Every structure is written in C-alpha cells, then in structure tokens.
Amino acid sequence: DTGVSQDPRHKITKRGQNVTFRCDPISEHNRLYWYRQTLGQGPEFLTYFQNEAQLEKSRLLSDRFSAERPKGSFSTLEIQRTEQGDSAMYLCASSYGTVYEQYFGPGTRLTVT
C-alpha cells in the first residue's frame, strides 16, 4: 500500500464557489480524520469517521462544510460558498483503531481568491 492519498493536491477557486476534496486512506484503516492547517499553525481537527459513521465534528466545521465516507473507504470533504478564510491546507489521516498512530496524506492546499 502506498499510504494515504489526497486529490487534488492544489486547488485555486474563486470566493463563493464550491470545492470538493477526496481522501483515500490506507486500505485496512477503519478510522479517517480531516484536519485543517493554516500557515504557521498546527493542524486543527475537523471531523473523523469510524468506517462510514461520522463520530465527531469540530465547531470549526460550519454549515458550509460537509464530509462523507459512504462505504467506509474513501472520504470527501465539500466546502460550499467558499470564503477567503477557508484558504488552508486540508490534511487527511487514517489509522487502524484509536491505539495506532495516524498516517497523514500529502494534503490539499486550497487558495480562495
């Protein structure tokens, strides 16, 4: 397995547009996490899934954000009506249960103009 993958790696969009990111976790990992990282800061938790169930959402995840993991494999994160403040690196991570470490994907860098 080649690790966690994310697509696209870079996205530039105009304010008000919708964007969708995809994350493919390591195949046997049942937990999938989304984090957001702005410049000079540590990653901040957004949401996580165990299999297809979304178990926790951060207050950072406004109504414009939605995440899915329909078959317990890949996940998508959609941002509607993007704002300039959404510009960040969006990181996906996966793990096998809670005990094991999370492996991070390369991230999707979003720039909202």
Next chain:
Amino acid sequence: ELKVEQNPLFLSMQEGKNYTIYCNYSTTSDRLYWYRQDPGKSLESLFVLLSNGAVKQEGRLMASLDTKARLSTLHITAAVHDLSATYFCAVVPQKLVFGQGTRLTINP
C-alpha cells in the same frame, strides 16, 4: 478542553549543539505523538509514546513521556542541518490535538 503547548515556538541552533523541545498538555492522555513537517509538505510520524516513562530514540532525536507531569520532550543531539523542520507534538483522546509547532532552524 484539551490544550497542547510547545516551547519554544522558534529555535535557531548551531550544528553540533544539543537542545530540547518541550510539550505540555492539559488533560490526561496516555499517548503522545511527535511529527515532523517540512515546508509545504505533510506530516511525517517520528515517535509514538504509549506509556508513562516511555523513551524512544531515532538517530539524533530522542523523545520521552511523563504522563504524570503531562510533559513530553524531544531532545536533539549534535544537530545537523537536515533536522531543520517544524516539529509538532500531539495527544489523542480520539482525534489528534496538536501543539503550535516548533520551527527549528539549524545553522552551519
């Protein structure tokens, strides 16, 4: 709310010197992670510390965990330029809660 604080936030070292980065967290956690991040890149796992008193070493880096003091340290021995990066500690009730990161620059 769980808080994770790193100290220092910026560290400029000379090659060959030793230094320690500190990570304090506010509530009980028996697992702590250290990650490295190069500019524009994702996070690379360095250490997973699973119990009180755990110590792990990899090359010039050594990490330790004191769950009673809610403190982890990342010690750098005889620094080399290749270690220049941002280092994050993170604790995990369920999701990872990261510190602010320590940007380490090693000068020749």
